[in-house]
Amino acid sequence: MRAIAIIIVILGLVSLIFGILFVTQAATAKQEVADSIAPLELENLDDTYDQAKAGIAQIKAAGMEPELSLTLQKTGLGLARANVGIADSARVNGLVNICVGLGLVLAGLAILRKAQA
Numbered sequence: 001m002r003a004i005a006i007i008i009v010i011l012g013l014v015s016l017i018f019g020i021l022f023v024t025q026a027a028t029a030k031q032e033v034a035d036s037i038a039p040l041e042l043e044n045l046d047d048t049y050d051q052a053k054a055g056i057a058q059i060k061a062a063g064m065e066p067e068l069s070l071t072l073q074k075t076g077l078g079l080a081r082a083n084v085g086i087a088d089s090a091r092v093n094g095l096v097n098i099c100v101g102l103g104l105v106l107a108g109l110a111i112l113r114k115a116q117a
Contacts, residue, residue: 005112012104015097022094030087037080045084049077 034042052074059066 001115002112005108005115008104008108008111010108012101012106012108015101015104017101019094019097019099019101022090022097024094026087026091026094029090030084033080033083033087037077042084045077045081049074049081052077 030042037045040048052070055070056066056074059070
């Protein structure tokens with residue numbers, strides 16, 4: 001029983017470490033996206049993408065081909081949105097790993113105390 005408790009504590013510590021790594025890497029990734037779209041704020045990213053998308057839709061509805069620069073702008077903004085979403089997902093995953101790791105450590109320590117008693 002003692003060996004199982006130690007294994008659970010070790011798994012909990014590993015999960016905590018990975019959770020902390022995920023959270024810090026997600027923050028770094030989000031900052032890198034913010035730096036790459038520098039004059040544009042992350043809060044305005046969705047609105048700017050929607051404006052570019054609507055502009056392309058209006059041009060296509062008028063029967064014309066959109067300019068390459070507008071298409072490239074929409075594509076770049078879409079990629080930035082996807083990267084921000086991935087960074088947010090990694091952050092949430094890290095927070096879940098931290099919670100699970102904390103639970104495993106506490107459970108392992110409780111089993112260890114019970115086995116010693």
